[in-house]
Amino acid sequence: MLNQDLHVHTTWSHDDSAIVPEQTIALIRQVQHARVIGISDHFEHVYARFDDYAAAVRGAGLRLGTEVNGHAWVDDALAIDCDYRIYHCWDLDADYRGLERLLSAGTPVIVAHPNALDTDLDRVPPECLVELNNRYIWRCDWRAFYGPYRKRFRFVLSSDAHQPNWLNQTVARHVADTLDIEETLLFP
Numbered sequence: 001m002l003n004q005d006l007h008v009h010t011t012w013s014h015d016d017s018a019i020v021p022e023q024t025i026a027l028i029r030q031v032q033h034a035r036v037i038g039i040s041d042h043f044e045h046v047y048a049r050f051d052d053y054a055a056a057v058r059g060a061g062l063r064l065g066t067e068v069n070g071h072a073w074v075d076d077a078l079a080i081d082c083d084y085r086i087y088h089c090w091d092l093d094a095d096y097r098g099l100e101r102l103l104s105a106g107t108p109v110i111v112a113h114p115n116a117l118d119t120d121l122d123r124v125p126p127e128c129l130v131e132l133n134n135r136y137i138w139r140c141d142w143r144a145f146y147g148p149y150r151k152r153f154r155f156v157l158s159s160d161a162h163q164p165n166w167l168n169q170t171v172a173r174h175v176a177d178t179l180d181i182e183e184t185l186l187f188p
Contacts, residue, residue: 002169004185006038006065006110007086007133007158012053013041018162029060033159033167036187040065040086043073050080063187067112071098084108084186086131091118103127108186110156115140121149128153129184132172135160142175154184 009016010025028037039057043066046053057064067086068077071094077085078101085102089095089111102109103125110129114121116136124130130153132146157172176183 001032002034002157003183004036004038004156004187005034005159005161005167005169006036006063006084006156006186007040007067007112007131007160008037008167009041009067009160009162010039012039012056013045013162015045016042016162020163023161023163025056025060025062027164028161028167029062031164031167036063036185038063038065038084038187040067040084042066043068043077047073047076047080054080054082068098068102071095074098074101078102078105082107084110086110086112088112088117089114089119089124091120096123099128100125110158113137113160115142115145121145121153124153126152129156129186130154131156131158132175132181133158133160134166134169134172135162137172137175143179146175146181147179150179150181155181156186157183 013019063083065084069088110131113136157169161167
């Protein structure tokens with residue numbers, strides 16, 4: 001069993017073509033692949049029904065997160081109560097400013113798969129957590145991309161699961177072990 005997995009999607013991310021109908025909150029709760037599980041569906045898919053979404057996630061005994069797709073969604077995301085936020089920080093000035101605003105709320109902010117979004121980690125505040133996730137980690141020279149930042153950031157390992165068979169962190173754990181990165185547990 002994994003220590004934590006905070007980047008898991010469900011059918012609440014209804015407009016994401018990678019989500020399969022079986023990826024329900026109930027199934028993820030039943031599988032219990034991690035000691036601490038957080039559901040972080042795409043904010044733009046859940047914001048109109050956020051209270052229902054929050055009740056479903058918390059009602060299953062899971063941590064409540066959401067994945068915020070850049071600066072355009074920051075104001076709305078700051079208006080909701082959740083345990084943590086996962087953030088798409090594209091290499092845009094507005095997205096780095098949005099990241100600063102999310103941090104000011106005091107809720108943990110995890111920078112999602114920065115290698116896939118061309119995030120400049122030199123521009124990311126060290127208070128942020130940086131994600132190593134199974135879905136995208138292999139799409140770059142991860143030694144060169146993450147290696148120089150091993151001591152600057154705290155890291156979380158995630159599956160970014162959109163389907164039941166993605167509920168693992170095998171590749172992300174390999175990268176963390178190779179780079180001697182210690183996983184940060186947000187909810188010990």
